[in-house]
Amino acid sequence: MGLVSTMVSCLQLYGFTEPERSLEEVIDSMSEYAQSQGLTPEILESILNDE
Secondary structure, three states: OOHHHHHHHHHHHHHHHOOOOOHHHHHHHHHHHHHHOOOOHHHHHHHHOOO
């Protein structure tokens, strides 16, 4: 499963698995995870632009 798919899956499950966490906290956690896996702003832009 790719990084973007993982992030989308996390957002889809957000309301069902951790209702005590705010959406901002979930997004921050996902951002930290993506960065720890080597995602850079340039790579993200490339993914989002379908390059």
